[in-house]
Amino acid sequence: MSVVEIDRVEKHYGSVAALAGVSLTFADGEFFGLLGPSGSGKTTLLRAIAGFVDPDAGVIRLDGRDIGHTPVHKREIGMVFQNYALFPHMSVFDNIAFGLSVRGQANQDIKRRVGEMLALVRLSGMEKRTPCQLSGGQQQRIALARALVTRPRLLLLDEPLGALDKRLRQQMQIELKQIQREVGITTIFVTHDQEEALTLSDRIAIFDEGKVVQAGNPHAVYERPATAFAANFLGDANFFEGKVLGPGRIAAAEGEIATEDPLPANGAQVMLAVRPEKISLVRPDAPVAPGNRLEGQLGQAVYSGMSTIHKVTVAGRELTVFAQNRSAQDFAPGDAVRLEWSPSHSVVVTP
Amino acid sequence: MSASRHSASGSAASRRRWAVIGLTGPAYLWLAFTVLLPLSAMLYFSFLTVAPIGARVAEPTLGNYLDYFRKGFYLTLTGRSLWLGVWVTVLCLLLGFPAALALAKYVKGRWREALFLLVVLPFWSNALVRTFSWTMVLRSDGMLDNALQAVFPGLPHLDIMFTFTAVVIGLVHSFLPYMILTCYISLQAIDDSLLEAARSLGAAGPTVFRRIVLPLSMPGILAGTILIFVPVIGSFMEPRILGGRGGFMLGNVIEDQFTVVFNWPLGAALSFILLAIVLLILAAFYPLLRRNLQGLA
Amino acid sequence: MTRLWGTALRVYLAVTLAFLYLPIAVMVLMAFNQSPLYKLPMVWDTVWFEKLVDNDRLLTAAAHSIVLALANTAVATALGTMAAFAFARYQFRGKTLLQILLFPPITIPWLIIGTSMLVLFFWIGIGRGLHSLLLGHVALSIPYVVVVVGARLKTFGPVYEEAAATLGATPWQRFWRISAPLMAPGVIAAALFAFAVSFDQFVISYFLAPPGWTTLPVEIYSSIRKGFTPEINAISSIIIFVSMGLMLVFARLYRFGGER
Numbered sequence: 001m002s003v004v005e006i007d008r009v010e011k012h013y014g015s016v017a018a019l020a021g022v023s024l025t026f027a028d029g030e031f032f033g034l035l036g037p038s039g040s041g042k043t044t045l046l047r048a049i050a051g052f053v054d055p056d057a058g059v060i061r062l063d064g065r066d067i068g069h070t071p072v073h074k075r076e077i078g079m080v081f082q083n084y085a086l087f088p089h090m091s092v093f094d095n096i097a098f099g100l101s102v103r104g105q106a107n108q109d110i111k112r113r114v115g116e117m118l119a120l121v122r123l124s125g126m127e128k129r130t131p132c133q134l135s136g137g138q139q140q141r142i143a144l145a146r147a148l149v150t151r152p153r154l155l156l157l158d159e160p161l162g163a164l165d166k167r168l169r170q171q172m173q174i175e176l177k178q179i180q181r182e183v184g185i186t187t188i189f190v191t192h193d194q195e196e197a198l199t200l201s202d203r204i205a206i207f208d209e210g211k212v213v214q215a216g217n218p219h220a221v222y223e224r225p226a227t228a229f230a231a232n233f234l235g236d237a238n239f240f241e242g243k244v245l246g247p248g249r250i251a252a253a254e255g256e257i258a259t260e261d262p263l264p265a266n267g268a269q270v271m272l273a274v275r276p277e278k279i280s281l282v283r284p285d286a287p288v289a290p291g292n293r294l295e296g297q298l299g300q301a302v303y304s305g306m307s308t309i310h311k312v313t314v315a316g317r318e319l320t321v322f323a324q325n326r327s328a329q330d331f332a333p334g335d336a337v338r339l340e341w342s343p344s345h346s347v348v349v350t351p
Numbered sequence: 352m353s354a355s356r357h358s359a360s361g362s363a364a365s366r367r368r369w370a371v372i373g374l375t376g377p378a379y380l381w382l383a384f385t386v387l388l389p390l391s392a393m394l395y396f397s398f399l400t401v402a403p404i405g406a407r408v409a410e411p412t413l414g415n416y417l418d419y420f421r422k423g424f425y426l427t428l429t430g431r432s433l434w435l436g437v438w439v440t441v442l443c444l445l446l447g448f449p450a451a452l453a454l455a456k457y458v459k460g461r462w463r464e465a466l467f468l469l470v471v472l473p474f475w476s477n478a479l480v481r482t483f484s485w486t487m488v489l490r491s492d493g494m495l496d497n498a499l500q501a502v503f504p505g506l507p508h509l510d511i512m513f514t515f516t517a518v519v520i521g522l523v524h525s526f527l528p529y530m531i532l533t534c535y536i537s538l539q540a541i542d543d544s545l546l547e548a549a550r551s552l553g554a555a556g557p558t559v560f561r562r563i564v565l566p567l568s569m570p571g572i573l574a575g576t577i578l579i580f581v582p583v584i585g586s587f588m589e590p591r592i593l594g595g596r597g598g599f600m601l602g603n604v605i606e607d608q609f610t611v612v613f614n615w616p617l618g619a620a621l622s623f624i625l626l627a628i629v630l631l632i633l634a635a636f637y638p639l640l641r642r643n644l645q646g647l648a
Numbered sequence: 649m650t651r652l653w654g655t656a657l658r659v660y661l662a663v664t665l666a667f668l669y670l671p672i673a674v675m676v677l678m679a680f681n682q683s684p685l686y687k688l689p690m691v692w693d694t695v696w697f698e699k700l701v702d703n704d705r706l707l708t709a710a711a712h713s714i715v716l717a718l719a720n721t722a723v724a725t726a727l728g729t730m731a732a733f734a735f736a737r738y739q740f741r742g743k744t745l746l747q748i749l750l751f752p753p754i755t756i757p758w759l760i761i762g763t764s765m766l767v768l769f770f771w772i773g774i775g776r777g778l779h780s781l782l783l784g785h786v787a788l789s790i791p792y793v794v795v796v797v798g799a800r801l802k803t804f805g806p807v808y809e810e811a812a813a814t815l816g817a818t819p820w821q822r823f824w825r826i827s828a829p830l831m832a833p834g835v836i837a838a839a840l841f842a843f844a845v846s847f848d849q850f851v852i853s854y855f856l857a858p859p860g861w862t863t864l865p866v867e868i869y870s871s872i873r874k875g876f877t878p879e880i881n882a883i884s885s886i887i888i889f890v891s892m893g894l895m896l897v898f899a900r901l902y903r904f905g906g907e908r
Contacts, residue, residue: 050814054363072813073822085811088804089829099815102825150816367738374734375746378727378790385787386753389764396767404770450664453657466661468899473668476891477848479865480884483872484671487678487686487881494674494686527668556653577755585757588850592872602759609763609855619767622760629757 002063002153002186003028004049009058011044011210018044019055020210026188031180033197033218034190036207037233042190045207046156049188051075062153078147078185079156083163084139086131092118092142093127099150117145120179137168144176148183155180157189161196173199194234198222206230227350231273238279238319240272240346248343254294254315259346271351277322278345281310281331282338292346294319294339298331312337390626397619415620425604425621429628432601435515436584439522443579444572446523447530451571452564454531455538470531478525482589485521486512489593513595521593522583530575537571538564573640581629601625672888679881686878696882706883709867713847716778716863720785720846725839727786728793729831735794736801737809750791758851761787766855776858784852789842796841800834837901844894847887 004026011019019041026032034042047053049060051072059066067075086095094101096117100110118124121141131139140160147155160176161169177200180187191197197204198218205215206229214226225231228239242252244263249256250270259272284295299311299318303325310321310331321339331337396402397416399409419425454466473481488494490512499506511517541564549559587602594600601621608618633640678686682693700706735743753761762784769780808830812822850865857866864887871880 050810052810052813072810073816073818075814076816077814079811079814081807081811083807085807087808087811087826098812098817098825102812102815102817102821146815156814368740371734371738371740374730374738378731378794379746379749381727381783382749382753382787382790385765385783386756386761389761389768392768392771393760393764396771402767402770446664446667449657450661453654453661457654457657458661466665468896469665470668471899472892472895473672476672476888477850477865477884479850479868480675480887481671483868483880483884484675486872487674488671524668524671527664531664581755582757585759587759588854588869602757605759605763609766615767618763622763626756626760 004154004186004188005059005061005064006045006049007059007061009045009048009055009060011041011048011053011055017041017210019048019058021058022210022212024205024212024215026186027203029184029186031177031187031200031202032189033201033204034188034207035194035197035204035234036192038192040207041210042207043158044210046158046188046190049154050077050079050156075154076150076152077154077156078150078152080140080143080147080158080160082159084131084143086134086139086143086146088131090130091127092123092129092131092134095131095142096146096149098146103150113149114145117149120148120182121145136164137172140164140172141175144179148179148185152185155185155187157187159190159192162191162193169196176200198234204234206233208233224347225273225349228271228273231275231347231349236276236320236322237273238276239349240274241351242270242272244268244270254317257346258292258343259348260344261346261348263348271349272346273349274341274346276309276320277307277324279319279321279339279341281312281321281323282340284336284338286338289340291340291342296337296339298333298335298337300333301331312339314339393619393622396616397623399616402615409616412616415617416624418617419620419624425601428599428601428604429624431515431599432584432625433628435518435522435586435590435600436580438519439526439583440576440580442519442523443527443530443575447527447575448534448568448572451531451534451538455535455541456543467535470528470535473528479588479592481525482521482592485517485524485593489517489520512593514597515594518590518594518598518600521589522586525589526579526583529578533575533578534568534571537568541567573636577633577636577640580632584628585625675881676885676888678878679885681878684878696878699877700879700882703879706864706867706871706879709862709864710883712778712861713864716781716785717843717846719778719782720789721839721843723782724786724789724793724842724846725835728790728838728842729797729835731790732794732797732801733827733831735798737806750794753787754791758788762852762855765852769856776856777861780856781853781863784856785846785849788849788852789845792841792845793838796838797831797834800831800837804830833901837898840894840898840901844891844898848891 006022006024006026009019009022010017022041022045024045034045036042044053048055051067051070055068060068062075087098090098093114096114097110100113105113114127115124118126121144123138123141123145126134126138126142131142134142140163144160157176161172164172173196189200201218203215203217204221206213206221208229214221214230221230222234225234225237228237231237231239240250240252240254240257242250242257244266245251245256246266248258248260248263250259250263250272252272257272263270280289294314296312296314296319299313301311302309306325308323308325310323312319312321319339398411398413400412400414401407401409403409450470454463454470458466486493489509490496491508491510493509493512496509499509511520545563545567546559549563554562585602587600587606590598590600590603591606602625605618605621605625608614608621612618677690679696680690680692680694682691682695731746734740735747765780765784766776769775769783774780808826809822812826817825848865849863850869853863853866854869857863862870864883868880868884871877
């Protein structure tokens with residue numbers, strides 16, 4: 001299979017930089033998620049790899065070869081489009097066969113390959129249907145079969161599950177990953193759904209304003225966000241700003257906060273991010289645990305079954321805390337509470 | 352490296368440019384040769400004493416334009432053509448808007464589809480043939496006359512054939528579908544929930560009409576007005592068939608210069624004056640048009 | 649109150665429709681009336697249709713009109729479809745200007761366009777004839793074709809062509825296997841439209857048709873001016889039914905074209 005290198009790629013539309021110097025490497029057989037808000041450049045990058053967008057500067061290499069001059073139809077890629085783009089005037093069979101038939105393959109081979117692909121996506125027997133007779137999930141699988149039938153070197157997915165409802169999406173996530181493993185193809189996909197990105201990807205890259213903010217495996221990016229944007233976009237975060245007091249300690253408006261991250265020199269201004277689920281909520285009279293402690297007052301709570309989201313006012317600022325509904329804790333709005341978390345969960349981020 | 356990428360995207364851009372030129376070129380060359388060039392030739396002719404065809408020698412002159420202003424005859428005819436345009440447009444609006452409103456908001460489903468088709472169908476039958484058919488209805492001892500005599504015996508005979516009225520009736524008939532069509536398009540686009548919202552806020556029927564329906568259908572009314580007024584002031588066939596002497600218009604003088612009198616320079620000058628009037632009217636309406644037609648184009 | 653208002657409007661619509669169809673109905677009835685002076689009561693007769701068969705002038709003119717309309721359909725559909733494709737699939741400078749330039753042929757009074765073509769064609773020596781008629785008719789048809797095909801192209805984006813490209817289809821394969829079949833209903837509708845525009849066109853033809861090569865509308869006009877014969881009712885009825893039939897087909901195609 002294949003390795004893709006993106007080297008300082010830029011694309012400008014007028015004065016807007018859709019890609020402001022992006023460099024990334026996609027490893028062989030990797031499932032890579034491009035994540036970011038709309039307009040962050042992730043789709044532009046995907047379309048540049050496909051060949052629909054001509055970068056203004058930079059190089060895109062497929063297995064070491066610059067493909068900047070290769071037209072789309074010679075790039076040997078497979079792509080699944082946002083609304084699948086199944087050809088409405090063709091049957092399911094003709095849709096999947098299209099890539100083979102434009103390459104002039106023999107009818108028998110085409111028939112065999114299409115059969116194999118339909119088996120792979122578990123839709124055997126649907127050959128004669130037309131796209132509009134299929135459900136959303138079925139269309140998605142046909143689109144995947146169509147993209148994979150030519151044994152492309154690279155699979156590109158543009159919001160592949162965005163058009164499906166939640167339950168179907170979760171089911172298709174598992175299936176998509178399974179098929180990708182089976183075929184072993186390098187896959188790059190674009191999504192704005194953070195949960196989908198975390199579930200599917202071997203590695204992810206977070207985009208903002210045409211730049212890669214952070215790239216790495218989902219665990220690393222989630223647990224150790226590099227910037228305030230990354231912390232906020234992938235999950236939720238509470239931020240604390242303050243001056244460095246000494247090794248592992250800062251003075252924030254809410255009080256003194258400890259971290260295990262290396263800090264700059266004393267007196268420097270820094271920002272810490274703490275995930276809401278890392279914070280425990282206890283009564284003020286509970287035994288004191290080691291680590292960070294802040295006293296506050298409960299605000300409103302949003303109950304969502306599995307967990308409850310509490311708003312807690314600390315030194316006039318509102319913090320967010322997720323509490324799992326393990327036992328029947330009967331906190332009421334207005335109660336005095338104490339927040340506790342381990343210093344290892346205070347992550348230094350750039351604002 | 353970056354230079355090579357620039358040249359690559361440059362070649363893609365030039366491929367695109369050639370594709371656009373290749374695809375649009377033929378159509379626009381054709382239009383240039385059949386619209387732009389002829390209008391330029393006509394402008395040139397309008398400043399000549401005679402048409403420079405054959406061995407004739409033409410001198411430059413302003414005489415054709417001066418004639419227009421010196422002879423009251425042409426100014427009178429221009430006034431009549433404009434007056435005809437106003438009459439036809441206003442009648443089309445009065446007939447067409449309520450019909451479009453009924454079609455868009457008070458008829459539903461299959462009925463609406465069928466009636467809509469009925470409205471646009473006559474539009475696509477020959478205008479000449481339709482105009483001619485009015486002669487059988489309007490002439491003395493014609494259909495209408497006979498019908499009236501049958502109901503009210505002793506009524507004086509109807510005599511509107513070969514009058515201004517006959518021309519107005521024929522043109523309204525010809526152009527009414529335009530007004531129904533453009534009004535229908537913008538009325539249909541008005542969401543019913545908007546009207547319900549207005550009602551729920553306490554607006555009575557007439558208020559809803561005046562404050563919601565009318566402003567939102569303005570683009571359609573304006574488009575219809577332009578699509579009717581402009582061709583009507585340049586019409587010559589309907590006035591000839593239905594108006595006879597009583598319906599002689601500016602268009603007929605122009606027609607005669609090219610087909611009977613063969614004074615092409617004068618015909619060219621009169622055509623340009625007509626075109627100038629059309630452009631002046633469009634320019635006068637321009638602010639209103641720009642505001643209202645943006646969504647339609 | 650509202651219901652009363654609705655009923656009143658519906659009646660108004662019916663009256664308007666009656667007004668639109670009254671003269672057409674009269675014409676068709678008179679085509680079957682024996683009396684050449686349209687005397688009532690009607691005496692049913694097909695005599696005018698029989699006379700039509702012997703009227704060489706009208707029949708020749710009708711043949712000319714069909715030839716011209718077919719040639720116009722071929723040329724205008726091809727040129728207009730190409731331009732519509734460029735507008736729908738490419739972003740380029742001056743696009744809005746080009747689109748605006750489509751309007752003069754439909755909005756400038758035909759009298760002015762027709763006479764100015766007459767002036768130019770005589771001046772440069774190509775004169776009147778089938779070629780001039782074709783030049784004029786195509787110019788009037790192109791804007792309609794661009795609009796109709798463009799509307800069809802708007803219903804599907806370039807995404808199908810892009811999908812075909814990722815699957816290895818060359819630009820040529822993309823056009824013939826994806827774009828062309830998807831565009832087809834719009835192109836057929838546009839062709840019908842172009843045929844109707846040409847077949848019904850009177851003003852331009854009036855100035856560009858030479859005495860020996862008239863089209864049907866021009867021939868009818870001169871017959872009317874000379875003092876008509878009821879055969880005109882007969883042939884006009886035929887024209888009306890043919891045009892309306894074409895438009896019914898067009899309406900079906902166009903509506904199905906709008907759906908996906």
